[in-house]
Amino acid sequence: MITPAQRLELSEQEILRRESLEALKELGINPYPAEKYDISHSSTEIKERFNDDEDFGEVSIAGRIMGRRIMGKASFAEMLDGSGRIQLYVNRDELCPGEDKTLYNTVFKKLLDIGDFVGVTGKVFRTQMGEISVEVKTLTVLSKAIKPLPIVKEKDGQVYDSFSDPELRARQRYVDLVVNAGVKETFVKRTKIINSIRSFFNEKGYLEVDTPVLQPIPGGAAARPFITHHNTLDIPLYLRIANELYLKRLIVGGFDGVYEFSRNFRNEGMDRTHNPEFTAMEIYVAYKDYNWMMDFTEAMLERVALDVNGSTTMKVGDQEINFQRPFKRISMIDAIKEHTGIDINGMDVPQLREVCDKLEVEIDDTMGKGKLIDEIFGEKCEHTYIQPTFITDYPVEMSPLCKKHREDPELTERFELMINGKEIANAYSELNDPIDQLERFQEQMKLADKGDDEAMFIDMDFVRSLEYGMPPTSGMGIGIDRLVMLITGMETIQDVLLFPQMRPEKGAEKDAVSKYTEAGIPEDWVAVIQKAGYRTLSSLKDAKPGKLHQEVCGLNKKHKLGLTNPKLDEVEGWLA
RNA sequence: GAGUCAGUAGCUCAGCUGGUAGAGCACAUCCCUUUUAAGGAUGGGGUCCUGGGUUCGAACCCCAGCUGACUCACCA
Numbered sequence: 283m284i285t286p287a288q289r290l291e292l293s294e295q296e297i298l299r300r301e302s303l304e305a306l307k308e309l310g311i312n313p314y315p316a317e318k319y320d321i322s323h324s325s326t327e328i329k330e331r332f333n334d335d336e337d338f339g340e341v342s343i344a345g346r347i348m349g350r351r352i353m354g355k356a357s358f359a360e361m362l363d364g365s366g367r368i369q370l371y372v373n374r375d376e377l378c379p380g381e382d383k384t385l386y387n388t389v390f391k392k393l394l395d396i397g398d399f400v401g402v403t404g405k406v407f408r409t410q411m412g413e414i415s416v417e418v419k420t421l422t423v424l425s426k427a428i429k430p431l432p433i434v435k436e437k438d439g440q441v442y443d444s445f446s447d448p449e450l451r452a453r454q455r456y457v458d459l460v461v462n463a464g465v466k467e468t469f470v471k472r473t474k475i476i477n478s479i480r481s482f483f484n485e486k487g488y489l490e491v492d493t494p495v496l497q498p499i500p501g502g503a504a505a506r507p508f509i510t511h512h513n514t515l516d517i518p519l520y521l522r523i524a525n526e527l528y529l530k531r532l533i534v535g536g537f538d539g540v541y542e543f544s545r546n547f548r549n550e551g552m553d554r555t556h557n558p559e560f561t562a563m564e565i566y567v568a569y570k571d572y573n574w575m576m577d578f579t580e581a582m583l584e585r586v587a588l589d590v591n592g593s594t595t596m597k598v599g600d601q602e603i604n605f606q607r608p609f610k611r612i613s614m615i616d617a618i619k620e621h622t623g624i625d626i627n628g629m630d631v632p633q634l635r636e637v638c639d640k641l642e643v644e645i646d647d648t649m650g651k652g653k654l655i656d657e658i659f660g661e662k663c664e665h666t667y668i669q670p671t672f673i674t675d676y677p678v679e680m681s682p683l684c685k686k687h688r689e690d691p692e693l694t695e696r697f698e699l700m701i702n703g704k705e706i707a708n709a710y711s712e713l714n715d716p717i718d719q720l721e722r723f724q725e726q727m728k729l730a731d732k733g734d735d736e737a738m739f740i741d742m743d744f745v746r747s748l749e750y751g752m753p754p755t756s757g758m759g760i761g762i763d764r765l766v767m768l769i770t771g772m773e774t775i776q777d778v779l780l781f782p783q784m785r786p787e788k789g790a791e792k793d794a795v796s797k798y799t800e801a802g803i804p805e806d807w808v809a810v811i812q813k814a815g816y817r818t819l820s821s822l823k824d825a826k827p828g829k830l831h832q833e834v835c836g837l838n839k840k841h842k843l844g845l846t847n848p849k850l851d852e853v854e855g856w857l858a
Numbered sequence: 859g860a861g862u863c864a865g866u867a868g869c870u871c872a873g874c875u876g877g878u879a880g881a882g883c884a885c886a887u888c889c890c891u892u893u894u895a896a897g898g899a900u901g902g903g904g905u906c907c908u909g910g911g912u913u914c915g916a917a918c919c920c921c922a923g924c925u926g927a928c929u930c931a932c933c934a
Contacts, residue, residue, distance in 0.1 A: 293868055294903055295885055353897085354890045371892070396884080409892050432869040433884055435895035442895050443870045443883055449926055450869095461869095505933060524934095550933045551859090560934065644931090705934075761934050775934095785925085815905070 286843040287809035299428040302393040306423065311389065313426035319344050319401040325361065325368035328406055332414045338406035341416060343368070344424060346460065347398050349435075352391055358415075361402070362460070369415040370402060377418055390421060397427030397460075434461045452776050453784055471590055472766045472778055476543060478589035479563060479760075482582050488539030488565065493528035495521060495545065501741040502526030502683070504726075505548040508558075521547035526683065526757065527744045529566045530712060533755050534747045541565035543762065554774040558783045561762040570756040572695045572711045576672050579699060579707055579758055580607045583670065590769060598702050598771055601668050609670040609699070614655065617663045617673055626655065628692075634658075652679025667700035682722040684710035706765055709758035716748035793818045803856045806845055810834045827854040 284292075284300050292300070306313045322342040332338055345363030355374035360367055374386040394400065401422040409415050432445040444462065445451065451458040451465075459465050480490065498517065500507035502524030512519050525544040532540045547559050567575070587594050587605040594606040612620070619625050624637055634654040638645045643661045645654060655677045667673070675687055676696040687693035695711035713719050723740040766778040776782040797819045798808040814833040816822045822830075831853040838845050 293885095295868055298885070349894085349896095351893050351896045352890090353893070356890095356892065358893050358896080360894085369894075373892090409894090411892075411894065413892095413894070415892090430868055430884070433895095434869085435883075437895045440895080445869065447869090447926085503934085546934085548933065551931090553932095554928095556933065562934075708934085759934090764934070813905095 286806060286841075286845060289841045289843055290809050290813040290837070295430045296428060299395055299426070299430070302395065303426050303428060306389070306393050306426065309384065309389065309393075311423055313423055315422075315424065319422060319424055321401070324365040325363045326365040328368060328416070329366075329414050332406055332408070334408060340403060340419075341406055342401065342403045343416065344401035345399065346427075347394060347396055347400060348431075349396060349433075350394075355386075357390065361400070361416075369409070369413050370404075370418050371407075371409065371415045372418045372421070376404075377421060385421060389423070394423070395427065395430070396433065397429075397431045398423065399425035399427075431457060432461050434463075436463060448774075448776070449784070452782050453787065455780055468766075468770045468772060468778060469780060471770050474590045475586055475766055475769060476563075476762065478586045479582060480543075482585050483539075483541050483565060486539065488541055488567065489537055491529070491532060491537075491540050491542050493522075493525045493532075493542060493544070495547075497522050499739050499741045499743075500524075501739055501744060502528075503546075506550055508547050508549045523548050524562065524759075525564055526759070527741055529564055529757070530752060530755065531744065531747045533566050533568050533712075534750055534752045537568070539565065539567040552783065554776070555764065555767075557763070557775050557779055560775070562759050563762055564757060564759040566712065566755055566757040568753045568755050571754065572674070572697055572709055572756050575709045575711075575756040575758050576609075576611065576674075576697060579672075579709065579760075580609050580670075583699075586765075586769070596769065598768065601702065603702060603768075604669060609672055610667075611672040611674060611697075613675040614659055614673050614677075615675065618655070618658055621663045621666065622658070626658070650679050652677040652681075656680055664700060664705070665703035668702055670699060670701045670706075672697045672699055679725070681710065682726050683713055683719075685713045685715075686718070702768055704764065704768075705761075706768065707758055707760040709756065712752070712755040712757050714748060714752040714754060716745055719748055720745050801856070804848075807834060807848070807856075810837050810843070810845075813837055822857065827857055830857070 284297060284304075288300070289297060303313050320342055321344050322340075325343060325345065328338070328341060328343070343361065343363060345361040347359050348362045348367065349360040351358045357372045359370040359372060361370050372386065372390055374383055377386045377390070378384070401424050402416060402418045402420065404417045404419040406414065406416055432443070434444050435442040441463075445458065451462070459469075483490070496510070496512075496519045498519060500520035500523045502522075503526070505523045507520040507523050510519050510521065511517070522544065523546055525542050525546070529540050529542060541564065543561060543563050545559055546562050548556075549558065550556065552558060567578075570578075584594055584605050584607050587596065595602055595604045597603075615625070615627050622637075622641060624641075626634060626637060629637070631651050631654065634651060635645065637643075638654060638658060641658060641662060643657050645657055649657070659673070663673075674695075674697040675690075675693045676684070676698075678684075678686060678692055678694050681694040681696050684694040684696045687695050697709050698705050699707040699709075713722070720740075723745070727740060763775050763778055767773070767775060770778060772778050795805060795808045798811065799805050801819055803811065811822065811830070811834060814830065814837060816830075827850065831848070831850050834853070835847045837843070838847060
């Protein structure tokens with residue numbers, strides 16, 4: 283039954299659907315049956331395998347009704363299953379060969395709606411318009427939708443009435459996935475990308491591992507962590523900002539190659555490229571250096587492009603990006619020289635500040651040498667690298683976990699991979715000198731004291747592990763969400779996350795029904811009073827009895843609530 | 859955190875200089891032949907984000923707030 287309170291809260295269409303739901307039950311049809319429904323084909327299988335010269339035979343398919351075109355005793359409907367859409371042809375006398383035409387006239391034409399799940403069996407054929415369709419012999423209601431879906435129609439690539447509000451799309455991803463073509467495909471691709479990377483690593487014999495998400499010291503990156511608390515231990519714990527230090531401990535422990543797809547958490551801003559939780563993949567391989575890792579990374583990405591797109595080239599916006607090996611390699615200092623004509627090699631902090639002023643690069647007083655160079659690069663060079671390019675040899679101050687360059691102690695053996703003007707991967711010859719590592723951590727602490735709230739914490743257990751000896755190792759990290767954005771051509775991280783973080787939905791505040799009844803207002807009328815705008819008991823204080831009386835009587839009539847209107851003096855009593 | 863713009867029917871959006879709230883799709887009723895973003899006719903559906911203010915009169919103007927989008931700054 284639909285209660286008066288529901289009648290007030292639901293839209294007309296929702297009420298109609300609930301009434302259809304009741305009507306189905308009265309006909310003895312369970313709108314939410316428990317039994318499984320056997321499916322013989324997916325819609326795409328049917329469309330792929332249908333051949334006009336052969337009898338396809340009977341099929342059994344199930345999915346959502348996404349559109350209906352009803353014409354007397356014959357109708358067409360569109361069914362959406364997990365693989366795509368297929369047209370159904372529903373003929374009254376095929377579906378109901380006997381005298382009783384209820385299933386067609388009442389159930390199909392009146393009680394079913396767009397969004398409902400049904401299963402059908404029937405024969406595959408091609409209509410006069412040339413569309414491969416299923417002629418429905420049996421129809422089973424599998425699940426009734428009591429909320430109408432947005433209707434999105436499409437013809438020749440032109441989309442009509444698209445469900446486009448970015449907030450609603452992300453908040454109600456289930457609706458987005460159902461009605462917007464291509465959304466599913468993005469997420470299928472995401473999984474394909476991850477699977478491709480995983481098989482590439484597994485084929486090389488590297489081991490996928492799990493390391494702690496709850497960490498006593500949030501290490502391995504410079505970022506503000508989420509803090510939580512463990513009751514039994516009575517200690518603070520942090521959600522991981524990176525898994526690097528744990529993977530390196532495993533290299534100390536004797537694994538030759540380990541990797542992890544790591545959900546990381548950073549308590550920082552949110553925008554089109556940042557979500558509080560995101561996925562990074564990190565891999566560490568013993569006895570390798572960053573030159574080897576560049577070759578390896580190239581091979582991995584070429585493989586991913588081939589696995590996912592079937593080609594090493596892909597269009598991103600106006601650009602065509604080529605993942606064919608080898609990628610361009612250039613040192614950071616050379617990149618800056620190339621784009622600004624200035625050779626910063628060997629410059630000290632005052633000189634670098636001068637360069638920044640000259641290039642109109644914004645800086646502040648807390649910035650050290652590494653940060654200054656990074657600013658110049660970020661401002662003048664980064665965005666120009668459209669084709670995959672390795673930028674190598676970063677300043678030592680920026681890379682506290684990275685080994686110093688074999689030829690220049692001012693630099694580190696680090697590379698970042700730029701594609702389409704953005705950083706996609708980051709890799710080092712890992713620092714395995716425990717004494718150097720401790721000093722670098724201490725440098726970070728000094729930065730923290732200077733006000734850099736992203737400087738790293740010191741993880742003494744990690745330093746201890748290095749003291750036991752870590753083989754020369756190269757590690758690489760890749761931002762999976764951003765890689766997926768690149769490969770799927772999506773412009774925001776929200777488009778490649780199924781459930782991006784959102785501000786909580788806030789319903790308008792309302793007092794509980796009991797608060798009203800305690801004040802002597804009959805329960806039946808509470809929802810009506812709230813609908814009239816008096817959502818809290820206190821807001822009712824200033825109400826004029828005459829006006830309130832008219833309002834509630836009006837709502838009773840308008841929404842066909844079937845309540846007996848109160849007398850004016852009764853309403854006065856509510857306000858007393 | 860700053861700036862710009864937006865919030866009107868279930869969805870997408872009009873709404874002029876302040877003067878009775880609109881369209882398409884969806885929905886309902888009726889008609890109907892294998893139709894295809896089906897068609898025809900008729901109809902129902904609104905807290906114009908919220909609260910103040912100005913005004914004879916506010917969806918529209920002013921102020922405050924809420925929510926969102928975009929741009930910028932920081933982080934991946």
